[in-house]
Amino acid sequence: MTATRRALIAAALAAPAAGCVQEIGERPLRGADAHPAGYPTVEAVDHFGRLISERTDGRLRLRNYAGGQLGEEKDTLEITVFGGLDINRVNLAPLNPIEPLTLVPSLPFLFRSTDHMRRALDGAPGRTVLNALERHGLIGLAFYDSGERSFYNTRRPIRTPADMRGLKLRVQTSDLYVALVQALGGSPIPMSYGEVFQGLVQGVVDGAENNWPSYQDSRHFEVARYYSLTRHVMAPEVLVASARTWAKLTPPDRDVIRAAATESVPVMRGLWEARERTARQAVVEAGVEVVEDLDRAAFETAMRPVWDRFVTSDAQRTLVEQIRGMG
Missing domain, CATH: 3.40.190.170 (Bacterial extracellular solute-binding protein, family 7)
Known part of the structure; x- marks a missing residue:
């Protein structure tokens, strides 16, 4: 301290x-x-x-x-x-x-x-x-x-949960993020943010997830050249x-x-x-493959056990329904 x-x-x-x-x-x-x-x-x-x-x-x-x-x-x-x-x-x-x-x-x-x-x-x-x-x-x-978080990796485009199988993906030290990646078929690797670039270079991890500015500022786009717009978390x-x-x-x-x-x-x-806007433009100009044609319904279906695990109280369930019910 x-x-x-x-x-x-x-x-x-x-x-x-x-x-x-x-x-x-x-x-x-x-x-x-x-x-x-x-x-x-x-x-x-x-x-x-x-x-x-x-x-x-x-x-x-x-x-x-x-x-x-x-x-x-x-x-x-x-x-x-x-x-x-x-x-x-x-x-x-x-x-x-x-x-x-x-x-x-x-x-x-x-x-x-x-x-x-x-x-x-x-x-x-x-x-x-x-x-x-x-x-x-x-x-x-x-x-x-805090932006729309999406997955990026060094190996291939991600369009469906099946594309995540076998990928070692860095996550924050969070039970929710670990469960998210596991439900999609990937292997979650909790790791500090400052270690990710070297981890990508050395193959310790195949990818990670974050928003546009962080993806650019961290220089992760220089190594992980596939950015798939899953927009899975907007916390x-x-x-x-x-x-x-x-x-x-x-x-x-x-x-x-x-x-x-x-x-x-x-x-x-x-x-x-x-x-x-500036981060996305810089990444696209650098030649990163941005994947937008995803099967969002398949990703959402895979989240059912994650929601069941973390939404455990009536107050949480009511709040979820209020949000989902908004037009």
Whole structure:
């Protein structure tokens, strides 16, 4: 644990459980984002910070620690619950073990398109997931995009689940992602993101899965030349506040923060869409074979045992049906 992280946790534990608004105003709100400066989520959180500063005449302001300065997302979530961080942008994955409802937007082949995903998360299903975080010491503010994840590999195009048989595919350290690849006939290999390029070069793995910008930024496209648009997962990022911080804010200041978070969403999405376009263009120009003619129905059918395993409560099943029932 770094000195900065230790200091933030120590400060949080030393602070009273409730305080006054002036206590917050005497220092900047502290935020964290694991992505580097300039990344769409970081830009959106910075925009959020500018809005709350403008609307409170500088009384509330944000200092955002980007680039993973405070550790991995599971670490910064812990700090946020303690109150050492006030604002945090994380992926849903580290929240899955904490709140079962966050598993639902992570389900493979749940969303038919990015538009479907956005309408669901901007609407009642999204509010249900955000509200569920409060019992864990977090206030859910908004969802950001994390892109459409697709499979890529060094050996062949993937058009049906049968094409995945025998492929060693890197996955995140997640039971859900392991089950996803196994159900499609591949061999999941949990591996840190930084090891994937060398793993592809050496044949330790045949492929992996990710969105367009990550596929390009990581240079994986230089080795894994088949990119199949399975769009199997569209799990979002989420912007949260510490419930300890929230308890110290007046209702008008809470309204300012909620409104600023909502208004930061289209900013993030616009930046993300632009980044996706440039990444796709660069990859296509590099000669990668992009596979779009897939048998999506076959992939969806293969997911039934995965859904049965991870959707176990009535609340989860209700949420799934709400999302699937959206036109």
